[in-house]
Amino acid sequence: MANFETPVLGKWPAVPKIKPGAMSHMAPHVAKPEIQEPLGYPGELVDNWERVAIDKLGELKGKYRALQVFMDACVACGACTDKCHYFLGSADPKNMPAARQDLMRSVYRRYYTLAGKWFPKLVGARDMTKEVLDEWYSYFFQCSQCRRCAVFCPFGIDTAEIGMAAREIMDTVGRGQKYANEVIGKVFKFGNNLGLAGRAIADTMESLEEDVEEETGLKIRFPVDEKGADVLMVVPSADFFAEPHIDGLVGYGKVFHQAGISWTFSTHASEGGNFGMFIGSYENMQRVSIRIREAALDLGVRRIVFGECGHAWRVAYSFLNTLAGPFDFLDPDYPVPQHICEVTYDLTKRGVLKFDKSKNDHMVVTFHDSCNPARASRMGDVPGGQFTIPREIMKATCNHVVEMSPDTIGDATFCCGAGGGILTDELMEARVKGAMPRMQALKNVVDTDGVTHMVSICAICKSQFSKVLPYFNFNAKMNLGVHQLVSNAIILENRN
Numbered sequence: 001m002a003n004f005e006t007p008v009l010g011k012w013p014a015v016p017k018i019k020p021g022a023m024s025h026m027a028p029h030v031a032k033p034e035i036q037e038p039l040g041y042p043g044e045l046v047d048n049w050e051r052v053a054i055d056k057l058g059e060l061k062g063k064y065r066a067l068q069v070f071m072d073a074c075v076a077c078g079a080c081t082d083k084c085h086y087f088l089g090s091a092d093p094k095n096m097p098a099a100r101q102d103l104m105r106s107v108y109r110r111y112y113t114l115a116g117k118w119f120p121k122l123v124g125a126r127d128m129t130k131e132v133l134d135e136w137y138s139y140f141f142q143c144s145q146c147r148r149c150a151v152f153c154p155f156g157i158d159t160a161e162i163g164m165a166a167r168e169i170m171d172t173v174g175r176g177q178k179y180a181n182e183v184i185g186k187v188f189k190f191g192n193n194l195g196l197a198g199r200a201i202a203d204t205m206e207s208l209e210e211d212v213e214e215e216t217g218l219k220i221r222f223p224v225d226e227k228g229a230d231v232l233m234v235v236p237s238a239d240f241f242a243e244p245h246i247d248g249l250v251g252y253g254k255v256f257h258q259a260g261i262s263w264t265f266s267t268h269a270s271e272g273g274n275f276g277m278f279i280g281s282y283e284n285m286q287r288v289s290i291r292i293r294e295a296a297l298d299l300g301v302r303r304i305v306f307g308e309c310g311h312a313w314r315v316a317y318s319f320l321n322t323l324a325g326p327f328d329f330l331d332p333d334y335p336v337p338q339h340i341c342e343v344t345y346d347l348t349k350r351g352v353l354k355f356d357k358s359k360n361d362h363m364v365v366t367f368h369d370s371c372n373p374a375r376a377s378r379m380g381d382v383p384g385g386q387f388t389i390p391r392e393i394m395k396a397t398c399n400h401v402v403e404m405s406p407d408t409i410g411d412a413t414f415c416c417g418a419g420g421g422i423l424t425d426e427l428m429e430a431r432v433k434g435a436m437p438r439m440q441a442l443k444n445v446v447d448t449d450g451v452t453h454m455v456s457i458c459a460i461c462k463s464q465f466s467k468v469l470p471y472f473n474f475n476a477k478m479n480l481g482v483h484q485l486v487s488n489a490i491i492l493e494n495r496n
């Protein structure tokens with residue numbers, strides 16, 4: 001498979017003996033000018049890039065007060081040391097969250113503190129040099145912005161926010177990541193991360209309707225650009241064709257069919273994902289978000305519902321109203337936006353949806369809490385709804401549901417290893433090593449409870465697991481979405 005060693009799965013995640021520099025060779029491909037420029041960034045390193053970077057850091061710490069606090073507040077207590085999956089899997093000490101933060105903090109101290117200006121060596125302050133930039137480019141792209149470290153930090157220092165600021169600074173000086181920035185460019189050009197043309201989406205949905213009719217005997221619709229529908233469904237574009245994602249998309253269609261809710265996809269906003277967040281760029285995040293507003297207005301819908309995508313939900317839940325609101329043209333009886341799990345859960349509670357759980361009896365399932373819904377958003381109207389609602393749907397649709405160890409789920413969940421712009425082939429070593437703690441927790445329930453499948457509500461988690469499960473001798477097909485369970489078990493009636 002690859003020329004690195006897959007970590008061995010022990011019983012529990014042990015703190016590894018450190019291996020300095022173990023991951024220093026790891027860095028993503030650099031974006032070319034034709035990728036950078038449409039996003040408003042220089043195509044290559046600008047002449048006086050050191051000064052530009054220092055000024056940008058000054059601008060960001062002034063604009064985002066949390067960043068200033070994060071730079072000043074760390075007391076080096078070590079509580080976050082063993083909380084990052086990339087450190088646990090790689091043993092590289094620069095993957096310890098505080099060490100990752102220090103990559104920026106050392107530069108901040110040099111230029112923005114008195115002690116750092118006068119006694120740089122004494123306070124660990126560093127000049128902004130090419131070597132420092134290269135180190136940033138390597139280790140800030142070995143952070144999936146999952147926020148696990150922040151849960152354990154007594155001051156709530158959020159390495160994800162620091163990493164986003166670092167990436168914004170790097171883009172500003174002309175050193176951008178090819179993967180994330182190319183994806184953002186595709187959204188501007190085609191409406192989605194994958195560069196799928198509108199016609200291709202419509203054709204795929206048409207043939208999906210035929211497949212589902214063959215399976216169910218019912219005409220279940222997957223409408224595209226249908227004006228006057230009640231719901232605009234915004235999904236990660238992987239849901240249109242990738243496995244296992246599309247099986248969850250079939251579940252969305254069955255839910256709307258059974259509930260008698262009219263709905264549609266939009267080819268203008270055929271993407272829920274928003275990589276603008278990964279690069280810390282509110283301007284790009286806003287440009288991506290605005291498409292959803294435009295599509296909702298153009299189609300005349302009354303509600304906006306998001307599919308199973310972790311970071312899409314983080315952006316939607318936390319920022320959509322600020323970036324693209326007000327949504328006062330939508331039905332005030334529904335939250336803006338809504339998650340498909342909220343819709344399905346509510347319909348289930350009200351008895352609108354009924355399930356034959358035996359249809360999932362061939363599976364013993366466990367739930368992987370994806371980091372963005374878990375630690376950066378919510379669902380429903382009670383605290384912790386993002387944890388309980390997907391689980392309630394699983395219990396309603398499946399007889400055999402098992403939990404992984406409590407220190408690996410809920411708000412302590414381990415990231416899949418590929419969020420935040422890491423889902424790219426050249427970072428496979430970091431992806432496999434970063435997946436280790438999740439794989440370890442999974443192995444425990446496979447061994448003790450006979451778990452056969454791991455369920456999630458994130459397109460990136462699903463794509464990552466399909467790739468990394470085989471590295472740990474699991475079957476790639478043991479990975480599925482909540483709405484695939486729904487799709488299997490839902491009792492359907494003819495609504496035509």
Ligand code: SF4
Pocket residue numbers: 083084085086095096097100142143144145146147148149150159160415
């Ligand atoms: S990957 Fe997660 S745990 Fe690791 S440093 Fe980044 S935010 Fe913290």
Ligand code: SF4
Pocket residue numbers: 073074075076077078079080081097098152153154155156157
């Ligand atoms: S837990 Fe917080 S204060 Fe302690 S070392 Fe980590 S970042 Fe610093």
